[in-house]
Amino acid sequence: MVKESKMAEMQRVGEVIEASTTDFVAQCYELYQIPPLGSLVKTGDLNAELYAVVCNAATTSLEPGRRPIARGKDETSEEEIYRSSPQLMKLLKSEFGALVVGHKKDAKLYHHLPPQPARIHSFVYQCTPAEVTEFGQSFDFLNILLNARLTVPTEELVAASLRQMSQAHQDPRVFLVAAGKELAILLSGNLNQLKAILGRIRQ
Amino acid sequence: MNERLGIVVSGSLTKGVEVKLDSSASIEDMVVGRFVTIEGQKRRFFGMINDVSLGVIDQKLTVTPPDTADPFIAEVLAGTSTFGTLHVSPSLVIGGDAIAILEGPQPVKTVPSHFSVVKLATQQDVELVFGTEDEKRFFIGNPLDMEVKLCLDLEEFVKRSNGIFGKSGTGKTFLTRILLIGMLQKSQAVNLVFDMHNEYGWAGTREGGPPVKALKQLFQSRVAVFTLDEENSRHRGVSTDGVVRIGHDEIEPEDIVSLRQTLNLTEPAVEAVYQVHRKFGKNWLQNTLDLKDSEEGRELLKELNIHESTFQNLRRGLATIRRLPFTEPNPPTNAVKAILEHLDRGTNVVLEFGRYRDITAYILVANMLSRRIYTQYQSRMEKATATAKDNLKPRPLVITIEEAHKFLNPEVASQTIFGTIAREMRKYNVTLLVIDQRPSGIDSEVMSQLGTKITCLMDNDRDIDSVLAGVSGRSELKSVLAKLAAKQQALIFGHAVPMPVAFQPREYGSAESYRDFIPGDKAETEKDIEELWE
Numbered sequence A: 001m002v003k004e005s006k007m008a009e010m011q012r013v014g015e016v017i018e019a020s021t022t023d024f025v026a027q028c029y030e031l032y033q034i035p036p037l038g039s040l041v042k043t044g045d046l047n048a049e050l051y052a053v054v055c056n057a058a059t060t061s062l063e064p065g066r067r068p069i070a071r072g073k074d075e076t077s078e079e080e081i082y083r084s085s086p087q088l089m090k091l092l093k094s095e096f097g098a099l100v101v102g103h104k105k106d107a108k109l110y111h112h113l114p115p116q117p118a119r120i121h122s123f124v125y126q127c128t129p130a131e132v133t134e135f136g137q138s139f140d141f142l143n144i145l146l147n148a149r150l151t152v153p154t155e156e157l158v159a160a161s162l163r164q165m166s167q168a169h170q171d172p173r174v175f176l177v178a179a180g181k182e183l184a185i186l187l188s189g190n191l192n193q194l195k196a197i198l199g200r201i202r203q
Numbered sequence B: 001m002n003e004r005l006g007i008v009v010s011g012s013l014t015k016g017v018e019v020k021l022d023s024s025a026s027i028e029d030m031v032v033g034r035f036v037t038i039e040g041q042k043r044r045f046f047g048m049i050n051d052v053s054l055g056v057i058d059q060k061l062t063v064t065p066p067d068t069a070d071p072f073i074a075e076v077l078a079g080t081s082t083f084g085t086l087h088v089s090p091s092l093v094i095g096g097d098a099i100a101i102l103e104g105p106q107p108v109k110t111v112p113s114h115f116s117v118v119k120l121a122t123q124q125d126v127e128l129v130f131g132t133e134d135e136k137r138f139f140i141g142n143p144l145d146m147e148v149k150l151c152l153d154l155e156e157f158v159k160r161s162n163g164i165f166g167k168s169g170t171g172k173t174f175l176t177r178i179l180l181i182g183m184l185q186k187s188q189a190v191n192l193v194f195d196m197h198n199e200y201g202w203a204g205t206r207e208g209g210p211p212v213k214a215l216k217q218l219f220q221s222r223v224a225v226f227t228l229d230e231e232n233s234r235h236r237g238v239s240t241d242g243v244v245r246i247g248h249d250e251i252e253p254e255d256i257v258s259l260r261q262t263l264n265l266t267e268p269a270v271e272a273v274y275q276v277h278r279k280f281g282k283n284w285l286q287n288t289l290d291l292k293d294s295e296e297g298r299e300l301l302k303e304l305n306i307h308e309s310t311f312q313n314l315r316r317g318l319a320t321i322r323r324l325p326f327t328e329p330n331p332p333t334n335a336v337k338a339i340l341e342h343l344d345r346g347t348n349v350v351l352e353f354g355r356y357r358d359i360t361a362y363i364l365v366a367n368m369l370s371r372r373i374y375t376q377y378q379s380r381m382e383k384a385t386a387t388a389k390d391n392l393k394p395r396p397l398v399i400t401i402e403e404a405h406k407f408l409n410p411e412v413a414s415q416t417i418f419g420t421i422a423r424e425m426r427k428y429n430v431t432l433l434v435i436d437q438r439p440s441g442i443d444s445e446v447m448s449q450l451g452t453k454i455t456c457l458m459d460n461d462r463d464i465d466s467v468l469a470g471v472s473g474r475s476e477l478k479s480v481l482a483k484l485a486a487k488q489q490a491l492i493f494g495h496a497v498p499m500p501v502a503f504q505p506r507e508y509g510s511a512e513s514y515r516d517f518i519p520g521d522k523a524e525t526e527k528d529i530e531e532l533w534e
């Protein structure tokens, strides 16, 4: 038990600070410790686990309205800036948004939206390769990604998530080809988008 | 090998079904003519691939093709945005319940439902449809691209006249030899082969190789070789069983009818034949040629109402016949009788033409002998029917002729013996096996009477059309036929097969192939055959 929670602890990347049915925003515990774009994260409670794909991220000032100012004129490197003003680390925060793509309830995985959104302050974990592989067995989530309103271009996010997921698979190419075929069907009416994505995941 | 090929996506009973190829199946492996099964919800269908095409989901792909140099993209698009389709025409169906399975495959009356899975046929499928080797089924080759024995029911085959077609060098002669062996082994019928090019009796030629053995070498005691050219046969080392000489008085007006074209006779000249025949009787040919250009002769022509030029035309023609070295006024032996004796004993007869390969000789001899043998059959059959004694019926006879269009073209088919045989089916226990490279030259009515047709590659559209005339699913078969290999591939359809199938005739000509044709070891075969006589 102890060991398990410790494992979970290691992958914990942040905490939900804003949530809706389709997505949530989490704040990272460490500045710049943001899970990669397109990677699979999960959050939730005993009731249900939500799976989501990291769809954007930002590092901003903690206090709204106060913008950081440039400080490096007399320093020799970026590290030097943080070293001479350690309080900086406390004034900035990293956040990321994640698009909910599925959930797990009673040990069963669903590739569609959960009945409830995530709760504020619930912990967000990076999924393990085993979880990624399991989730990647169905490509139903692609449809959610393709139809979401996003701040990043859809092609970028879809490609990034597939690239991320492929890393967890034994043979990334086989996974990407299968995903590509699914996309070819989903995007049968949108050849340009298909080409754009395939170009970004080609092996 | 029970590979899944794809799923049915559309179609109709009359036009066949469209099958979307799975992306895992390569379109380049899908050859036309391949035997496939479709697993419907309740029934299994059997059919043949008769077209292969490429589809794209979005026409834009054809305008701006993706970067297919990239194997990843090519792999992704294969089977999704771009896909292959097969056109399959189902011809047989078998139901899933016990009764249906007992009844075996039946002609199709419906199509498989949407998304039924299409697979390559298996050995069991082929055997279910065409049967396995047994006392009447003979292994003739393999269905295209399959290592399974395709069998033909020869007892059924010989019930009708049949045809073997294909352009020159496609394997008609080899196929015929195989079928002759089959009939010899698996049917009650006995064969009479008019062997224009000396290929069936003792040995046959093979392109780019040593000669192949023919019937007599393989089945000595069941085959007799007759020759028109004794010297030539001896020269070739053939041990013959008889020499055929044709007496001038054996030639009848009907024989001249079929020679009209080759002898260049005019219409009136042919009519004159009947007149002189009436006048002179049996010795008409001799007498006509002996007719002097005298007052007497002219009187006679006048009496018979034959014009001088017509007579000259006729004389030239008859002189050609008399010059044929195997004709003579009074031959010592009766060829028809000798051949019939062999046939009655169940011995297959091959008549070699030796050096006399010209078409006049062939038409004359084949016509003359066939007509007389047929007359015999006719009277014996009538006697057997009248007395209701089945044992008096003569053994079924299959007469094999090459260059069939010379005998069966529309102009002569109605008047010659072969036209009669083809039309009468097996009324008198005689049927034909016609071999031809120009089937469009054969009378269409005769073509429609042929029970089973086996055709190798043909490239002339008229020939293809004449072979397929009246066959259901013609356009589908046409695309299969047009794509056969240039050698040793054929399409069989008609009476003796449950469904059309493209196949590769079995190998003929290696020592191994001969062994396979002769069941059991040599000594045993001879013994078996001896027993047949008892």
Ligand SMILES: Nc1ncnc2c1ncn2[C@@H]1O[C@H](COP(=O)(O)OP(=O)(O)OP(=O)(O)O)[C@@H](O)[C@H]1O
Pocket: B166, B167, B168, B169, B170, B171, B172, B173, B174, B175, B205, B206, B207, B208, B437, B487, B488, B505, B506, B507, B508, B509
């Ligand atoms: N079943 C077979 N086994 C082995 N070889 C074959 C077979 N069928 C055809 N061939 C090859 O094809 C060649 C031509 O075959 P064949 O002589 O039967 O043609 P054909 O159709 O009778 O030609 P033609 O119209 O000129 O008489 C043969 O010499 C042989 O080499």
Ligand SMILES: [Mg+2]
Pocket: B172, B173, B174
């Ligand atoms: Mg030939």
